[in-house]
Amino acid sequence: MAVTREILAERVRAAITAAGRTQLSLALEIGLDHTALSKALNGTRNFKSLEVALIAEHLGISMEDLLSESDASTPAPAMAARAQPDVSPALREALERSDRLLELHRLLTDLGFGWAETTLDLPEFVGPPHRQGADLADRLRREAGLGDEDLPYQLSDLSELLEKRLGLDVGFEPLPTGLDGLSLSSGGLGLALVSSGIAATRQRFTLAHELGHLAAGDSQRLTVDEDVFGRRSPDEIRANAFAAAFLMPEGAIREAVPHGVTEEIIVDLLSRFGVSLDALAFRLHNVGVVDAAGRDRIRSLSSSRIALRAGRARDLQARNDRRVPGNLLSRGIEAYVQGSISVRPLADLLKVDPRDLLDELTPPARSPIPPEEDPLEYSL
Structure with missing residues (x-):
């Protein structure tokens, strides 16, 4: 349910x-009649979405x-993390980005623009962290209808699959040097x-x-993961084991390996799974396909x-590719088209100048066809 008229007026005051x-x-700054603003603050008139954005x-x-x-007394997760005294400037920048994405999600939710909410049910863990991660990956693959099939190789295709089947939001963008990624779950938003x-x-x-x-x-x-391979806490061990098994x-x-590992099989698996040679070598060892010596030979x-x-060229192309969280983008576009938000929240999501985006989204003006020109000539 959206915030009430009375609470909104109180917050604006x-x-x-x-x-x-x-x-x-x-009222003068936002181009609104003073009487109209006064009525909204007194609760006798609703604020329009654009007015709220301008205010x-x-x-x-x-x-x-x-x-x-x-x-408002309950801080957002990123705000709570940023309040820690040892937060670096790079980490603070990443947290601020996650704050803005969460803010957009809440705005769209309050305005009635829903989505297929994240469907991840929290598990009950049994065994050591590496076993927990592998079991969780198996369960999630089954629930997503993936079985043991190969995942899409292209990162954009893989992201779209996760968004559609699990209700997640997945983005790729330049993060401060040293940060591999971050994840956040709040208010139904699952963000990677x-x-x-x-x-x-x-x-x-x-x-x-x-x-x-x-x-x-x-x-x-x-x-927030500053190095997905560098930390050895139980949560990180579990997440790494999950990633390998998923x-x-x-x-x-x-x-794929019924009778031993060959270089040809290694090349094929690297092309299918889209992982590094090290990641594949450790996975083959962890599932018992090769021993420690075999693992080290593969790594070398x-x-x-x-x-x-195969796929190497696509890997090199993917570096520095950007992708905006897909479900947030779809909801934001719908809200903009319906006049519920201004272009600014969309521009912030896309990290573009609002004026440029407005020009792109505004239908082009059509020039009248001179009477001496036959429009049929241009339709051939």
């Missing part, structure tokens, strides 16, 4: 006072501050954000790693067949 403005000065912009606050149903500045195989593993955090419930408090299902591996392979395997 408080924001006007906090900013040291008057109702008259604010928030001119008072230096977020629309989520005005429209959120949640208690991956750095586009790392190798494609690492992007893929990081996406699966963040999915592991979301599926395990770790991201209820927001999880990307490289044991059943698919055993079917360096032939041109491996370097130039």
Whole structure:
């Protein structure tokens, strides 16, 4: 349910006072008749969505501050994480980005633009963390109807699959150096954000790693991964085990390696799974297909067949590719088309200039056809 008229009016009045403005000065700044603003603040007229956006912009606050149903005394997960004294500037930047995405989600939800809510049920864990991760990956594959089939190789296609089948939002964008990705679950939003500045195989593993955090419930408090391979806490061990099992299902591996591992099989599996040679070597060892010596031999392979395997060019192309969280984008476009939000929230999501986006979204003006020209000539 959206915030009530009375609560919204109270929040706007408080924001006007906090900013040291008057109702008259604010009305002039946003181009609204002073009487209309007064009626809205007195509860006898509804605020229009565009008016709320302009008020928030001119008072230096977020629309989520005005429209959120949640208690303002409860900080968002990213806000709570940012409040820690040891947060680095790079990490703070990533947290601010997650804040803005969560803010947009809440705004769209309050305005009535729903979505297929994330369908990840929190599991009951049994056994050590690596076993928990593998079991969770198997369960999630079954629930998503994937079985042991190969996942889409292209990161954009894989992201779309996760968004459609699990209700997640997946984005790839430049994150500060040293950050591989982050995940957040709040208010029905399940978000995985991956750095586009790392190798494609690492992007893929990081996406699966963040999915592991979301599926395990770790991201209820927001999880930021500065190095998905570097930390050895139980949560990180579980997320890494999940990623390996989700990307490289044991059943698919055993079917591909019935009588021992050859270089040809390694090349084929790398092309199918889209992972690094190290990740594949450890996975083959962990499922018992090779021993420790065999794992190390695979890790040391360096032939041109491996370097130039199928999909290698696509991997190199994927570095620095950007992708906006798909479900958020679809909902934002719908809200904009219906006149419920201005172009600014969409521009912030896409990280583009609002004026450029407005020009792109505005239908082009049609010039009248001179009477001496026959329009049929141009339809051939």
